[in-house]
Amino acid sequence: MKDLALYGVDCAKKYGASYADIRIIHAKNEGISIRNGQVGGIDRSETLGFGIRVIVDGAWGFAASSRVEKKEIEKTAKLACDTARASASLKLKSVKLADEPVYDEKWQTPYIIDPFKVPLEEKLSLLSKIDEVLRKSDKIKVAHSWMDFFYEHQYLAISSGTFIDQTLMRSAAGYSATAVDKGEVQRRSYPSSHGGIAKTAGYEIIRGSDLLENAERIRDEAVALLTAEPCPSGQYDTIIDGTQLALQIHESCGHAAELDRVLGSEANYAGTSFLTLDKLNKLKYGSKIVNLVIDGTIPGGLATVGFDDEGVRAGRYYLVKNGLFVGYKTNRELAHIVGEKRSRGCCRADGYSNLPMIRQNNLSLLPGDWDFNALLEDTPGGVYMVNNKSWSIDQQRQNFQFGCEIAYEILPGGKLGKIYKNPTYQSNTVQFWNSCDAICNEDWWRLWGVLNCGKGQPPQTAEMSHGAAPARFRKLTIGIAR
Amino acid sequence: MEREEMKRLCERVLSFVRVPEAEVLVNQSSGGLSRFANNQIEQNVNDSGVSVSLRVIENRRVGRASCNILDDRALERMVRAAEEMTKFVPEDKEYLPLPEPQSYERLDAYVESTAKVTPKKRADAIADFLKSARRKKVTAAGIISAGASAVAFANNRGMFAYHRQTQADYSVTVMTDGSAGWARELGRDFSKIDFEGASEKALRKALESRNPRKIEPGEYDVVLEPAAVADLVMFLAWLTFGALPYMEGRSYISGKLGEKVFDEKLTIDDDVYHPLSGGMPFDFEGMPRKKVRLIENGVAKAVVHSRKTAKKMNTETTGHGLPEPNSSGPIPLNLVVQPGDSSLEEMIASTKKGILVTQFHYTNSIDPMKIILTGMTRNGTFLIKNGKVAHPIKNLRFTESMVKALSNIESIGKTLHRTEGFFGGGPVVPAMKIRNFRFTSLSEST
Numbered sequence: 024m025k026d027l028a029l030y031g032v033d034c035a036k037k038y039g040a041s042y043a044d045i046r047i048i049h050a051k052n053e054g055i056s057i058r059n060g061q062v063g064g065i066d067r068s069e070t071l072g073f074g075i076r077v078i079v080d081g082a083w084g085f086a087a088s089s090r091v092e093k094k095e096i097e098k099t100a101k102l103a104c105d106t107a108r109a110s111a112s113l114k115l116k117s118v119k120l121a122d123e124p125v126y127d128e129k130w131q132t133p134y135i136i137d138p139f140k141v142p143l144e145e146k147l148s149l150l151s152k153i154d155e156v157l158r159k160s161d162k163i164k165v166a167h168s169w170m171d172f173f174y175e176h177q178y179l180a181i182s183s184g185t186f187i188d189q190t191l192m193r194s195a196a197g198y199s200a201t202a203v204d205k206g207e208v209q210r211r212s213y214p215s216s217h218g219g220i221a222k223t224a225g226y227e228i229i230r231g232s233d234l235l236e237n238a239e240r241i242r243d244e245a246v247a248l249l250t251a252e253p254c255p256s257g258q259y260d261t262i263i264d265g266t267q268l269a270l271q272i273h274e275s276c277g278h279a280a281e282l283d284r285v286l287g288s289e290a291n292y293a294g295t296s297f298l299t300l301d302k303l304n305k306l307k308y309g310s311k312i313v314n315l316v317i318d319g320t321i322p323g324g325l326a327t328v329g330f331d332d333e334g335v336r337a338g339r340y341y342l343v344k345n346g347l348f349v350g351y352k353t354n355r356e357l358a359h360i361v362g363e364k365r366s367r368g369c370c371r372a373d374g375y376s377n378l379p380m381i382r383q384n385n386l387s388l389l390p391g392d393w394d395f396n397a398l399l400e401d402t403p404g405g406v407y408m409v410n411n412k413s414w415s416i417d418q419q420r421q422n423f424q425f426g427c428e429i430a431y432e433i434l435p436g437g438k439l440g441k442i443y444k445n446p447t448y449q450s451n452t453v454q455f456w457n458s459c460d461a462i463c464n465e466d467w468w469r470l471w472g473v474l475n476c477g478k479g480q481p482p483q484t485a486e487m488s489h490g491a492a493p494a495r496f497r498k499l500t501i502g503i504a505r
Numbered sequence: 506m507e508r509e510e511m512k513r514l515c516e517r518v519l520s521f522v523r524v525p526e527a528e529v530l531v532n533q534s535s536g537g538l539s540r541f542a543n544n545q546i547e548q549n550v551n552d553s554g555v556s557v558s559l560r561v562i563e564n565r566r567v568g569r570a571s572c573n574i575l576d577d578r579a580l581e582r583m584v585r586a587a588e589e590m591t592k593f594v595p596e597d598k599e600y601l602p603l604p605e606p607q608s609y610e611r612l613d614a615y616v617e618s619t620a621k622v623t624p625k626k627r628a629d630a631i632a633d634f635l636k637s638a639r640r641k642k643v644t645a646a647g648i649i650s651a652g653a654s655a656v657a658f659a660n661n662r663g664m665f666a667y668h669r670q671t672q673a674d675y676s677v678t679v680m681t682d683g684s685a686g687w688a689r690e691l692g693r694d695f696s697k698i699d700f701e702g703a704s705e706k707a708l709r710k711a712l713e714s715r716n717p718r719k720i721e722p723g724e725y726d727v728v729l730e731p732a733a734v735a736d737l738v739m740f741l742a743w744l745t746f747g748a749l750p751y752m753e754g755r756s757y758i759s760g761k762l763g764e765k766v767f768d769e770k771l772t773i774d775d776d777v778y779h780p781l782s783g784g785m786p787f788d789f790e791g792m793p794r795k796k797v798r799l800i801e802n803g804v805a806k807a808v809v810h811s812r813k814t815a816k817k818m819n820t821e822t823t824g825h826g827l828p829e830p831n832s833s834g835p836i837p838l839n840l841v842v843q844p845g846d847s848s849l850e851e852m853i854a855s856t857k858k859g860i861l862v863t864q865f866h867y868t869n870s871i872d873p874m875k876i877i878l879t880g881m882t883r884n885g886t887f888l889i890k891n892g893k894v895a896h897p898i899k900n901l902r903f904t905e906s907m908v909k910a911l912s913n914i915e916s917i918g919k920t921l922h923r924t925e926g927f928f929g930g931g932p933v934v935p936a937m938k939i940r941n942f943r944f945t946s947l948s949e950s951t
Contacts, residue, residue: 056832062594063832067586068571069579072554082546084624089554089573102551102624106537109624110546113635143593151595164753167832203754208874288542290646291678291687294866294883297950376552415869415902417881419950422902424879426871445872449902449946480648480676481538481550503904503945504871504879 024049025188028180030093031075034100036182040077040107042120043100046332047073047091047178048375053139056169057150059158063167072375075103081117082110087376121358121366123335125184130329132192133322134225138172141226146170149235150198156238157200162246168198169219170229171474177332185334193325193486195221195474196229198238202245209248209444211241211428214471215266216411221472222323222488244429247442254430254446256502260405260495261448262398267427268388268491269471270411275452276308276315277383277489278478279420280342281369282351282361284381292480294418297452298348303361308348309456314389315343317352319368324385325472325486326371332379335368342386346457354381373483380479387470387490391462395493398461400437402495407431407439408446424449424503448501455496463492506533506555508667511657514557514575519661521577521584524563524591526603528660530789530828532556535620536652536672539627543646544639549624559587560829565600566591567830597830599813606664609793612778612786614670619695620653622673626695627651630675634704638679643711645704647677651695658791668785673698678884679711683951684897686710687864687884689732691923691931693783710863710885717897719947720888726859726915727942728852728889731922734842734934736865736880737907738773739926742837744873746775746799747825748814749834757876757908758805768914769803770845775825775837781923781933782839787824794824799837803912811835840932845917852916852938854892860901860944861887861894867927876907880927881948900951901944913940 028045035043050070056063073096074087084107086099150168157166173193180186197219199212213234214220222228263271278284278293285296298306309315319337321327328337333355341349351361354370372379399407413426430446431439450458470490477484506514511531518529535553539546557580558571568590570583627649638645655669673695678687688706690698729737750756758766776796777784786794790812798806810818811826814835825835853861860882868880882900889895918936925931 057595058832060595061597061599062567062830064830065567065590065594066558066569066571067583067590068558069583070556070573072573082549084549086551087553089556090575106549106551106624109539109628110549112625112628113541113546113632115543115545115639143590147593147595164755201753201755206754206874208755208872286543287644287646287680288540288547290542290644290680290685291540291648291676294950376554378548378550380548413869413871413879415867415879415881417900417902417948417950418866418883419948421950422881422900422946422948424902424904424946447871447904451948480540481552481650504877 024178025186027091027096028178031073031096031100032180032182034097035075035077035104038101038104039079040104042078042182043075044179044181044333045073045075046375049176050374051139051174053172055146055150056167057154058167059165060154074375075100076378077103077107078118079104079107080111082107082114083118084110085378118356119359120355121364123355123365126334127186129188131190132223134192136226138194138226139174152235153198153238157198157242160242160246162202162204162249163200163242164203165201170196179334181334187330187334189329191223191328192225193223194226194228195219195472196234200242200245202249204249207249209245211245212410213237213241216428217270218472218474221325221474223325223327224323248429248444251442251444254443254502258498259501260402260497261499261501262402262405262407262493262495264409264493265469265471265491266410267408267425268494269473269489270414271425272386272388272489272491273383273473274414274416275420275423276342277386279452280351281381282353282357285351286357286360293478297419297421302348304347304349306348307346307457308343308453309346310459311346312391312462313343313346313456313459315386316389317342317367317384317386319384321385323470324488326385326488331368331370332372333370335366335370337368340367352381352384371485373485377483382478382485383476383487385488388462390465390468390492393461393463395463395467396437398463398493398495399433402433403435405433406501407433421451423452445504446501447503448499449503450499458497458499459494460497461495463494468492506655511655511667512665515657515659515665518557518559518580519659521581522561522661524561524588526562526661528560528603530558531657534652534654536650537624537627538648538650539624540648541631541635541646543644544635546628558828559583561587561591563591565596566594567597568594601812601816603660603662604664604791605662607791607793609666609786610778612668614693615653616671616694619651619671619673619693622651622695630700643708644680645677648674650674656785658787660791664791666787666791670783672783675700675703677704677707679707681711681715684711684714684717685884685951686714689924714885714897717899720898722901722944722946724941724943726856726938726940728856728859728861729937729939730863731934731936732864732924733862734937735924735932736868736926737878738840738842738932738934739928739930740870740876740878740907742840742930744870744876746808746837747834748808748810748818751808752814752817755873757874761805764805765803766805767800767803767911770914770917771800771803771911772843773800774798774841775809775839776841777839779841779933781921782841783931784839788826789828790826792822792824792826797823809835809837842934844919844921844935846919847916849918849936852936853889853894856889857891859889861889877904878907879904900948902946902948903943904945905943910939910942915940
C-alpha cells in the first residue's frame with residue numbers, strides 16, 4: 024500500500040499539485056442487534072478505497088475512488104487537480120498550511136481482544152440474555168440490544184514526505200427498552216443513548232462491562248415512566264448526569280469552537296458560531312470551575328489517534344480554562360487565523376471517500392471536587408436529569424433545548440424521590456455554563472462516546488468521546504414540553 | 506453503471522453462494538460537489554464507488570455481509586462471511602421465503618448531461634453570483650452538486666430490479682452583518698436548476714432580514730414556507746406512518762385508521778412516481794413500490810408496509826421495506842403533501858398578526874405519541890401585521906405538538922416543492938398556514 028500511496032502523491036504532483044496527500048483506507052465493520060428476540064440487524068462489511076487531496080494554484084481539490092489500482096489512482100489524482108483548478112478560478116485568497124514535522128511512523132489503538140476474532144455466538148449470547156431480561160415485562164414493546172465493531176487501517180502519504188501507517192479499533196455495545204401503554208411511550212437506554220459503551224478498544228470493554236447487570240433496572244424504569252408525573256415546569260436547581268452532559272458539551276461547546284464553522288464554512292448547513300474571533304481569551308464562557316479540554320490522546324476516546332487525517336500528531340489543549348474561552352479546534356489551513364503555528368490535530372474524514380475537515384475531537388469537562396451524594400444533599404428541591412432523549416440547538420450554538428429519558432426529584436437529605444417523565448431543559452450556552460456551580464469529582468467522571476456526529480456537505484459522520492461527571496446548574500428553566 | 510453490467514455483477518455474487526436462499530443489493534454512485542463559503546469555493550470533491558451487500562438464508566437463519574471490493578476473492582470472502590453467520594444467529598420466527606420476480610413501473614429519472622457535469626461546469630454556474638456577492642458586500646455560502654446513482658437488486662429465485670437516477674442540488678445562504686437568507690433548488694436535471702432565481706431569493710431574504718426586532722415568544726399564526734413544512738412532515742414519516750410503530754402502539758395513529766386525526770384540508774401520500782419525487786420504483790426486498798394514501802382529508806387511511814409487517818396485519822406489502830433484517834420497519838421515503846388553493850401572498854394577506862417562517866433548523870422530536878417537536882427558525886423570520894410583512898424578527902424556538910398544529914391548518918399552498926428537512930428526507934410539500942403555533946423561547950443567533 025505504501026508504494027501505491029507514494030504513487031498517488033507523485034501523480035498529483037505531475038498534474039500540477041503544489042501539495043498533495045492521499046489516504047488509502049481498508050476498513051472492516053461488524054454490527055449486530057437483537058430486537059424482541061429476533062435478529063434486528065447484522066452485517067459484516069469490508070471496504071477499500073482512497074481519497075486524494077491537492078492544492079493547485081492555491082486552491083483545494085479532492086477526488087476519491089474505491090478501485091485501489093495504479094490506473095485509477097492516476098485518473099483520480101488528475102480529477103483532484105482539475106477540480107482544484109476549478110476552485111482556483113473563483114478564489115479570493117490562497118490556501119496556506121501550518122507547518123508540521125515530517126513523520127514516518129506507525130501507530131495503533133491499544134487493545135487486548137480483537138473483537139473480530141470473538142465468536143459471533145458469544146456476542147449473540149450476551150445480547151440475547153439482555154433481550155430476555157428487558158422483555159420480562161409485557162409493557163416493553165421494543166427491546167433492542169446491539170454491538171458494533173470497527174477497524175480501520177489507514178495509509179497516509181503527504182507530499183512533504185510524511186508517511187503514516189495507522190490502525191484504529193473501536194468497540195461499542197448498548198441497549199434500550201421502550202415501554203408502551205395507554206397511548207404513552209417511554210424509553211430507557213443503557214449506558215447512554217448515543218453510543219452505549221463505546222471506546223477505541225477491543226472486546227475487553229464488553230466482557231468487563233455491567234451491561235447485563237443493569238438490564239432489569241432499565242426495564243423497570245422504562246415501565247415506571249409510563250405512569251410517572253410529567254417533569255415540573257419552572258426554574259429549578261438541576262443536577263445533570265454525565266450521560267446527558269456529554270451531549271451538552273458536544274453541542275454547545277464542541278461544535279461552537281470548530282474554527283471552520285466560526286469562519287463561515289458551515290454557514291449553509293449546520294450554521295456558524297457565536298464564538299467569533301473577538302471572543303478568544305475574552306469571553307467568560309462559564310463559571311470559574313468550568314474547564315474544557317480537547318484531547319486526542321486520552322485512552323479509549325473515540326477520536327483518540329496517533330495522527331489526524333492530515334498528519335498532525337494528536338495533542339491536548341484547553342478550550343475553556345477556569346471559565347475563560349481560550350482556544351479553537353483547528354486544522355493546518357486555519358491555525359494561522361488565530362495566530363497559531365501548528366494545527367491542534369482536529370482534521371478528520373469519514374472514511375476514504377470524504378474530505379478531511381475540522382471535526383470534534385475528544386472534548387471533556389474536567390472533574391470538580393464534589394462527591395455526588397454530597398451534591399444531592401446540597402440540592403434539596405432540585406431535579407436530577409439522566410440520559411439524553413432529544414436535542415436541538417440554534418445555528419450559532421446559543422439557544423438549546425434538551426430532553427432527557429428520566430428525571431428524579433431530589434428530597435431534603437439528598438435522597439432521590441419520585442421520577443418524572445419527559446424532562447426537558449432550555450437555556451443559552453453562556454448563561455448555562457456560567458450557572459454551573461458544582462462539578463463532581465473524578466470518582467464520578469466517565470468518558471462517554473458519541474457515535475453519530477454529523478457535519479459537512481456531503482454529510483460526514485464522526486465519532487468522539489466527551490468526559491463528564493454530574494454537575495449542578497442553578498435556576499435552570501425546565502419542563503418546557505409539558 | 507448500465508443495467509447489464511449491474512446484472513452481471515449480481516449474477517457473479519450469487520454464483521458463489523452455497524446456501525439455499527440469497528439476495529444481493531448493488532449500489533453505484535458517482536458525482537461531485539462544490540462547497541462555497543466566504544464568496545469562494547472552499548471544498549470541492551468528487552467520489553465514485555460501488556458497494557455490494559448480500560443477504561443469505563439457511564434454515565430460517567439469516568446472514569448479511571457487504572463490501573466494495575469487486576474482485577472474485579473479495580466477493581467470495583463476503584459470501585462466506587454471510588453464510589457463516591447463519592450457523593449462529595437465532596431462527597427467524599417471522600421468516601418469509603424470498604419473493605418471485607416482480608414487474609415494476611417505469612420511472613424515468615436519469616439525465617445523461619447531469620451525470621457528466623464537471624467541476625468547471627459547477628464553478629461556472631455560480632461564478633457570476635459569487636462575484637456579485639463580493640460587489641454587494643454580502644457573504645455567500647452553499648453547495649452545488651450533480652451526480653448519478655444506480656441500484657440493482659437480485660435474488661436466486663430469478664428476481665432482478667434495476668433503477669438509475671441523477672440528482673442536482675443547489676443550496677445557497679446569503680449573510681449580511683446580522684442577517685441571513687436561504688434558498689434551495691433540488692431536481693434530477695442540472696440544466697433545469699434555477700441558479701439565478703435561488704441566489705436572488707436568498708439575497709433578497711438576507712437584505713429583508715436586516716435589523717430584526719425582538720418579539721415575545723407565545724402562540725402565533727404562522728405562514729410556513731415549503732422548507733419549514735418539510736422539516737415538520739419528515740417526523741411523520743419517521744414516527745407515525747410506518748407499520749412497525751403502528752403495530753407496537755408507538756405511533757400517534759395506532760388504532761386510528763379510518764379516524765380523523767388531522768385537519769380535513771390535509772392529504773398526504775407516499776408517492777415515488779410524483780414528478781418532483783426522487784427515488785426508486787422498488788424497495789429493498791425487491792417489491793414494487795406503491796403509491797400509498799396515508800392521510801385523506803385529515804383521516805388516517807394507511808401505513809406503509811414491508812412483507813413482514815404486511816403479513817402480520819393481513820394485508821399486502823406497499824413496497825417500503827428496508828434491507829432485512831432491520832430494526833426500523835418500513836418507512837415512507839417519498840411523502841407528498843397534496844396542494845391546496847392558496848398562494849403564499851394570499852396566506853400573508855389573510856393574516857392579521859402572525860409569523861412568516863422561511864426555514865426551521867435542527868428540529869427534533871420530544872414525544873412521539875403527541876408528535877411534540879422543537880426547533881429554531883432560521884434564514885428569514887418576519888412578523889406579519891394586518892396582511893403585510895411588517896419587519897424581520899429575531900429567531901424563535903418552537904415547541905409544539907404536530908397533532909395540534911396539523912389540526913389547526915388554515916390554508917395550504919397551491920405550489921409544490923421538493924426539499925429536505927435538517928435531518929434529510931426529500932418530501933414534496935407546499936407552503937402552509939397554521940393557527941396558534943407555539944414559540945417557547947428567543948435566540949440572539951442570526
